[in-house]
Amino acid sequence: MTPERRRRFWGWGWEGEGPAPEQQQAIARLLAARFALPELRIAEPPRLEELRLPRPRLRPPTAIFSDAPYDRAAHTYGKSFRDVVRALRREFTHPPDLVAFPRSEDDVRAVLDWAATAGAAVIPYGGGSSVVGGVEADVGKRYPGAVSLDLSRLDRVLEVDRTSRAARIQAGVLGPALEDQLRPHGLTLRHFPQSFEFSSLGGWIATRSGGHYATLYTHIDEFVESLRVLTPTGTIETRRLPG
Ligand SMILES: Cc1cc2nc3c(=O)[nH]c(=O)nc-3n(C[C@H](O)[C@H](O)[C@H](O)COP(=O)(O)OP(=O)(O)OC[C@H]3O[C@@H](n4cnc5c(N)ncnc54)[C@H](O)[C@@H]3O)c2cc1C
Structure with a gap:
């Protein structure tokens, strides 16, 4: 069975795609020369198993919600330089507790209703390309937890x-x-x-x-x-x- 194509949880693009190692080396040499640096070290992207995600504070009430580590990690950041740097440093301090994947308007309504009862914060997530922290679940202690509302299944x-x-x-x-x-x-x-x-x-x-x-x-x-x-x-x- 072909594995499902997944987006990178730590940055732009698809898992397993992007510049090959020798292309990365060439880019590093180019940048080192441009900025007169003796050496540039290429950072290893994080692996899911390495992450120490805080335990989810909410339990998935229905199958619309996920607390899977990949889903939580992939919804922690947008795609700014700062986001990618934090991900490369394995800093996943404020992942959403849950990620919801509604497929219909009724599902969205159900998520909002449940969150209102639970007191949880809900953060809409479209493509996650925000560069201003717009999708981050760092909502403070006012909320018992945060849900990232991933709208990608509403795609018609x-x-x-x-x-x-x-x-x-x-x-x-x-x-x-x-x-x-x-x-x-x-x-x-x-x-x-x-x-x-x-x-x-x-x-x-x-x-x-x-x-x-x-x-x-x-x-x-x-x-x-x-x-x-x-x-x-x-x-x-x-x-x-x-x-
Ligand atoms: C490489 C790169 C290139 C970019 N180029 C451009 C550009 O050319 N022009 C430009 O304007 N911006 C650009 N941006 C910024 C970003 O792509 C835009 O702000 C884009 O509109 C965000 O769309 P998104 O679906 O990724 O939203 P997300 O990043 O998922 O969300 C952005 C904000 O909108 C809210 N939101 C998302 N969907 C909904 C919804 N359905 N209902 C209510 N709220 C929602 C989120 O909660 C969040 O606050 C770029 C970013 C990157 C990383």
């Missing part, structure tokens, strides 16, 4: 309106899968941030991202007509009007 284009050139799309879809679903309709969202491969529609909207690989209309704001947002106290839906 639900409806396409060719006449208005509009689509209703779930928030967790990553850039490439979103474009793959629009392409058969002869459409594109035309939003291309540099993190396109590993960032989500919901993350783009939450952070008001800029897609600088396109020209003229580059911000996600320009393409959003309407939002349906589940919050801990109810659902907000705005009217579908052109962005």
Whole structure:
């Protein structure tokens, strides 16, 4: 059986992919020369077995939740330089206690309801490409625990309106899968941030991202007509009007 392709828990990209050792050496030599350093040591990426994750303070109440070490480690950080450095130093001090993987709106609602009862913090997680600590579960002692709400299973284009050139799309879809679903309709969202491969529609909207690989209309704001947002106290839906 082919093992499932997994994203790295400590940084950008897929496990087992990236520059080969000799390419890494060449990059190190280039950087050492550029910054006049006598030597550059290439850090070994962490292995899951090496991590000392704090014990989860919450128990998974249903099968939507996971407390598996890989899931907790993979949702500890975003993808800034600081995040990768901490991961390479094996510093996983504040992983989420649980990671939830909803597949439907009802699942999201169930997670929020359970968290409200348990008093737990919930942090939405799209592609996890935040560079400003936006997905970190360092929520302080006010909460008995934290849940990372991974929206990657909400990844479908639900409806396409060719006449208005509009689509209703779930928030967790990553850039490439979103474009793959629009392409058969002869459409594109035309939003291309540099993190396109590993960032989500919901993350783009939450952070008001800029897609600088396109020209003229580059911000996600320009393409959003309407939002349906589940919050801990109810659902907000705005009217579908052109962005
Ligand atoms: C290599 C690299 C290149 C980048 N290039 C760009 C660029 O070109 N332009 C740019 O603007 N940014 C860029 N960024 C930053 C980042 O990719 C963007 O902020 C992106 O919009 C985040 O999307 P995400 O799905 O990864 O969100 P995440 O990192 O998962 O989350 C970001 C924030 O949004 C919240 N959130 C996520 N999904 C939802 C949701 N469905 N509902 C409510 N809240 C949600 C999270 O809780 C968090 O606070 C880059 C980052 C990297 C690492």
